[in-house]
Amino acid sequence: MKQTIKMMAVALFAGAVTLGGYKYFIEPDQAVATITQEERPNFIPTNFTTSPVSSTNADFTEAAEKTVHAVVHVKNTTISRQPTNIMEYFSGGGKPRAIVGAGSGVIISPDGYIITNNHVIANASQLEVTLNNNKIYKAELIGTDPNTDIALIKVDAEEDLPFIPFGDSNNVQLGEWVLAVGNPFNLNSTVTAGIISAKARDLNRFDRNPQSFIQTDAAVNRGNSGGALVNVRGELIGINTAITSETGSYVGYSFAVPSNVARKVIEDIMEYGDVQRAILGISGGTLNTNVADELGIEETQGVYVASVEKGSGADKSGLKKGDVIKKMDGIVVRKFADLSGYLNSKRPNDVVDVTVMRNGREKHIPVTLVKLETYEIQDLGLEVRNANAALLKQRGVEHGVIVSKALSKDMARYNLEGIIITKINDEKIEDIDDAKRIMNKRDYNAPIKMTFINQRGELNSFIFR
Structure with a gap:
């Protein structure tokens, strides 16, 4: 009986040693390789959240x-x-x-x-x-x-x-x-x-x-x-x-x-009866590699500020020629259509945060938008807008309206954008209301005389028949 008990004790001891060795030498390796679904590491760049x-x-x-x-x-x-x-x-x-x-x-x-x-x-x-x-x-x-x-x-x-x-x-x-x-x-x-x-x-x-x-x-x-x-x-x-x-x-x-x-x-339309257009007061264009090389800058995306209108919101806020507009109120601006599209949703006197790159550094400039007041002179094929006093002084004239764009392909060929019309039919033009008044009362069978200062400061006249 004693012999039997001894044999059972030896067997139990041997089994314990065998099981302990298995646990120590073999099972840890398998534990490292075995990962439950809940413990799976998320190193795979996959997003299973759907919208x-x-x-x-x-x-x-x-x-x-x-x-x-x-x-x-x-x-x-x-x-x-x-x-x-x-x-x-x-x-x-x-x-x-x-x-x-x-x-x-x-x-x-x-x-x-x-x-x-x-x-x-x-x-x-x-x-x-x-x-x-x-x-x-x-x-x-x-x-x-x-x-x-x-x-x-x-x-x-x-x-x-x-x-x-x-x-x-x-x-x-x-x-x-x-x-x-x-x-x-x-x-x-x-x-x-x-x-x-x-x-x-x-x-x-x-x-x-x-x-x-x-x-x-x-x-x-x-x-x-x-x-x-x-x-x-x-x-x-x-x-x-x-x-x-x-x-x-x-x-x-x-x-x-x-x-x-x-x-x-x-x-x-519901509040004012017409559309209130807001502008920064800059001229410029979309950047790309070729334009950037010509200008000697590194930026290839954004809107390059070619000029700032004197007395405009951009001028008063400190935007400068050579700035590259990168964002408007945090909205990325990659091209001019991004900028114009965003401004089309804003009103005069709204303040927009303009992010620009200047000399390799990012600057945030708040700009108060100004109202774009325009009048289409259909008989001349030109759209004109009011010019502020600072711009008139800069151009060396006391009164006039500035041509903002041509209304037809024929007129676009003459590159009249930016000229200042000082008289129509020899009558002085102070603002777009004067232009409307003169055009409405004119003799429709008579030619139209337009007196203007061109981009080089020269006085010229055109006769439209």
Whole structure:
């Protein structure tokens, strides 16, 4: 019996030694190699957090349902005269003929305010709006802004109307899913999907009126103009306005006025009756490698300040020629369209924080924006604006208005931007109101004489016949 107990004790001792050795020499190595799901190190650059804005599995049904009832069909009736003989052709007579155009609009308030494109309602003698429920209303034109191609109309309905809330177009991101809602080819309530392809896209218009469109690949065709570009939350981030195509139909590119710009325009129209434009008071251009080499600077992105207008907000705040604007209120400025697009959403007397690179160092300069007061002299093909006293003194004149841009390709050839018009028909010009008064009372059969100081300080006159 004792022998049996001894053998059992030896066996137990041997087993304990064997198990201890296994634990000490073998199992630690396996423990290092064995990682539970909770303990997995996150050295792999993968983000499993998905957002409804960027997920490829995004559900568009909720956004479509929220927005489709607030996008309307806008019909524009214009009256033209069709000549029936050679005399009517030269005299402008003829039989009246109604021409109906169509586009889209977005209800932005329950009391019936609708935003659309200016080109959708241009020259309208009658406006008609059809809702998604097939109810038809006569619409009233409240105001327009041809520069941004935005117009505001209104219908009077007996009940509150569905509307789309504004989103912040400054926050849209490349690759973000969007929906275009409109009425292409008279097909009511059409929804197409795409992504944000680019921001602050300038279509390089000849009139030097820089735009800042949101570019998307959501399908947009004739009839979509004035419709909504929305994110997957159903927020309005743009007004569909244009496409580029050799055929006139969608081929992959469409452009929308950012919602921040559209909202500012219609708020100005409602409050002031016109659009309050704000400027920094600089001239300049977009940088790239070639331009940077010519200027002898290292920056290849941003807006180079070529000159600062005397007496402007930029001048008073300390912006200087040679500065490179990199940000506006923290918004990155890579090109001039970024800058102009952001300023289009601001008002006179707003203060913006301008981040510039100067001599290799970053500076933050608060600038108070000033009002851009302009007048288009159609008969001269020129847009003029008021000049402040400091600028007039710098140019060596006591009065006049400055030409801000040409209104046609023909006038753009003469490089008149920056000249100061001192007289029209030998009458002194103090401001744009004088220019309006003289042009309104002139003899339309007589030529127009324009006296001006050119960029070199020389006195000249043009006769327009």
